[in-house]
Amino acid sequence: MEVILKEDVNNLGHRGDVVKVADGYGRNYLLPKKLAMEANAANKAVIDQMKASAVRRSAKEKSEAEALVAQLNNVTLVFERRVGENEHLFGSVTSVDIAQQLEQKGFNIDRRKVQLEEPLKQVGEFHVPVKLHREVTAHVAVTVKGEEAAAQ
CATH class of the missing domain: 3.40.5.10 (Ribosomal protein L9, N-terminal domain)
Structure with a gap:
């Protein structure tokens, strides 16, 4: 066909x-x-x-995507998740989470444009590519921190 x-x-x-x-x-x-x-x-x-x-x-x-790249390259997203042994997350940070937090900061980015191969399951700093146009890609800094365990 x-x-x-x-x-x-x-x-x-x-x-x-x-x-x-x-x-x-x-x-x-x-x-x-x-x-x-x-x-x-x-x-x-x-x-x-x-x-x-x-x-x-x-x-x-x-041209709109190139203007947005300059803004997105300066953005840093911080996520706090509960951690277990070896700083392994109980949950994960997905492209949906990243898109939601970008939307809260005023950027209307579709979750499918966030090029996250697999969810982030480790504590640390990551650079996540966001494909805004087929020739234009921005990189957003994502920091995943461990959340303090609640006192029992």
């Missing part, structure tokens, strides 16, 4: 690309989530208009 991507899809292509995908992937994931549309003659005519507007939109998004 051939589809035209309406949005950037990781490991598949960028907005405006015509890609060949498995029928099930196209019908059950890309089309219902409006990430793509079927590639037929009428839609291919529309794609030319989409590509022109996508170039303009991409340039605008990139």
Whole structure:
């Protein structure tokens, strides 16, 4: 099945690309989530208009992302979690936690843009990449501290 991507899809292509995908992937994931549309003659005519507007939109998004990178690189997030032996956390710090704390600081960042490969489960300082645009990535400093155990 051939589809035209309406949005950037990781490991598949960028907005405006015509890609060949498995029928099930196209019908059950890309089309219902409006990430793509079927590639037929009428839609291919529309794609030319989409590509022109996508170039303009991409340039605008990139300049906005570059402005946001300067602000995000100075941000430090601090999380306190209960710790066990060897400074191993009982919970973890996930991309959702990072996105929520960024939102509290006034940055509207989607959790999917936080490029955290696996949740942080150790005490320490980490630099977490936030992909704002396909060519622009910011790095947020995240500090995970151990919470003092309550007196029993």
